[in-house]
Amino acid sequence: MIRPDIHPHDGILVAKNLVKVFGKRTVLDNVSLAIEEGKTTVIIGTSGCGKTVFMKHLIVLERPTEGQVFFRCNRIDDLRPRQLAGIRTQFGFCFQMGALFDSLTVFENIIFPIQQHRKITDYKALDELVKHKLALVGMDGYQNQYPASLSGGQKKRVSLARAIALDPTVIFYDEPTTGLDPVTSDVINELILKLKQELKVTSIVVTHDMKSAYKIADRIVMFYHGKIIADGNADHIRNHPNDLVQQFIEGRVSEADLAALKLGGTKYQTQFLPEDFK
Amino acid sequence: MILAFFNKWTQGINNLGRFSRFIFAASKCMIATSFQPKTYPLIWTQMNTIGVKSVPVVMATGAFVGMILAVQAYGQLAAMGLEERLGVLINIAVVKELGPVLAAVMLAGRVGGALTAELGTMNVTEQIAAVESMGTDPVKYLVAPRVLSCLLLTPALIVYADLLGILGGYFVSVIQFKINSGAYWDFSAMHVEFWDIGTGIFKGVFFGGAIAMISCYKGFTCREGAQGVGEACTEAFVGCFISILALNYVFAVTLDAIYKTFWPLRSLI
Numbered sequence: 001m002i003r004p005d006i007h008p009h010d011g012i013l014v015a016k017n018l019v020k021v022f023g024k025r026t027v028l029d030n031v032s033l034a035i036e037e038g039k040t041t042v043i044i045g046t047s048g049c050g051k052t053v054f055m056k057h058l059i060v061l062e063r064p065t066e067g068q069v070f071f072r073c074n075r076i077d078d079l080r081p082r083q084l085a086g087i088r089t090q091f092g093f094c095f096q097m098g099a100l101f102d103s104l105t106v107f108e109n110i111i112f113p114i115q116q117h118r119k120i121t122d123y124k125a126l127d128e129l130v131k132h133k134l135a136l137v138g139m140d141g142y143q144n145q146y147p148a149s150l151s152g153g154q155k156k157r158v159s160l161a162r163a164i165a166l167d168p169t170v171i172f173y174d175e176p177t178t179g180l181d182p183v184t185s186d187v188i189n190e191l192i193l194k195l196k197q198e199l200k201v202t203s204i205v206v207t208h209d210m211k212s213a214y215k216i217a218d219r220i221v222m223f224y225h226g227k228i229i230a231d232g233n234a235d236h237i238r239n240h241p242n243d244l245v246q247q248f249i250e251g252r253v254s255e256a257d258l259a260a261l262k263l264g265g266t267k268y269q270t271q272f273l274p275e276d277f278k
Numbered sequence: 279m280i281l282a283f284f285n286k287w288t289q290g291i292n293n294l295g296r297f298s299r300f301i302f303a304a305s306k307c308m309i310a311t312s313f314q315p316k317t318y319p320l321i322w323t324q325m326n327t328i329g330v331k332s333v334p335v336v337m338a339t340g341a342f343v344g345m346i347l348a349v350q351a352y353g354q355l356a357a358m359g360l361e362e363r364l365g366v367l368i369n370i371a372v373v374k375e376l377g378p379v380l381a382a383v384m385l386a387g388r389v390g391g392a393l394t395a396e397l398g399t400m401n402v403t404e405q406i407a408a409v410e411s412m413g414t415d416p417v418k419y420l421v422a423p424r425v426l427s428c429l430l431l432t433p434a435l436i437v438y439a440d441l442l443g444i445l446g447g448y449f450v451s452v453i454q455f456k457i458n459s460g461a462y463w464d465f466s467a468m469h470v471e472f473w474d475i476g477t478g479i480f481k482g483v484f485f486g487g488a489i490a491m492i493s494c495y496k497g498f499t500c501r502e503g504a505q506g507v508g509e510a511c512t513e514a515f516v517g518c519f520i521s522i523l524a525l526n527y528v529f530a531v532t533l534d535a536i537y538k539t540f541w542p543l544r545s546l547i
Contacts, residue, residue: 056407059411061407061410061411081415082415084413085413085414085415086413087413088410088411088412088413089412089413091411093408093411093412095404095407095408095411096404097403097404099403099404099405099407099408100405100408101400101405101408102399102400102403102405112412113412113413113414116412116413116414116419117413162412166412
């Protein structure tokens, strides 16, 4: 299922041979992936495996050390910020902690991208638009609240309303259910499904939450040490022969982690090499 | 050890390069922002935060500088019978050096610290990335209005510091030390030139620019976590303070040379 020979025509967003190096650390190691239009692609993997960095490359918040990113067959990773601005209006990004602007109200947060990219003439229509976007995420009535007075789940929902303010074609979700209780997590999952159905958007979700992944994913991609080790639908991942995949989806502690605990917990799993156990 | 020194040196050059690129980008955005009425509300908001709210602090600084100068200098001048010339010493020191420098230092503490903390927190909570992800240049949206406000309002704040410094010195000299008011003003008017006042205010533009650029840069590049923001604030204040003193030295030398070159020609004008 893993295809290193990706062509720009294969999907709405295509990453080809991406390499990202921070200092001496290779975070992405020759990653190629095509995101299919209208589908929800979920990227899973342990902390620090490079999934968020990969997603940030797709929206060019990070520039690759090597490789290319294509959006609708056009290369975007080498564009200047001004050229990227127009393309980014077709993307919505839902950050892990919401990233709402503290100094602005919920209403002002949602109109921010509209103010930046559209000429506003009818303020009554703008009120209606904000009301509609907030109603989609179940937050209508919170227009005058500041982010500080919202709960974690509410912040994520407002962040989602802001992400869809410009009617994007692709929505990115960075760990949308992290830090939320199971019920609120499920509300967010339902929202992602609802937005996919109602707005016909392409969704890319980075998560650790397998329950969420199985519920929302058309396709699941697993990263490990900056590489893709599994790629397929929920059933394919559930029955994947790779032990690393099984260990992750079952939330099972590895022998390396157990050994680290016995040694006094001085090393993390990702710092272990096979030779440590010989 | 040589390698460590070389690495540190290379890192220093890299940081300088990044800071220069930041200044270039911010200057470009600042020019663009000046001609876009849509961004004026952002500038007004920053002017209120940076300028209007700093007026009391800057005025207090100026007043105390003038008063302290009067107290310190009175004894020396009175011993030589020159106490009526106290105004010359106080007013030249206030308008030329102490007013601008101390007002700028107060601004570095009040405004610089706040700018770094605000932008640093926005950086670590991904708000700056959010601005960028929505197709808006964060330098244009966040930095340009702040730098413009600092550039425009630091000279205005220096005027306030000068004014209160002059009044503070006057009240201590005339009320506490019983110096003749008329003589105090006459000697001051005779020796304090428009050049002295003008150079002090002129320096304010550069002090304001340095405070805003350094503080915003430190906020934009701060490391993650509360410690990262704290370190960025400290580095920003130290950077601003050193820059103000270094710029003041450069201006002292340059402006003095200009004054000496053109002073003999003044009688011809």
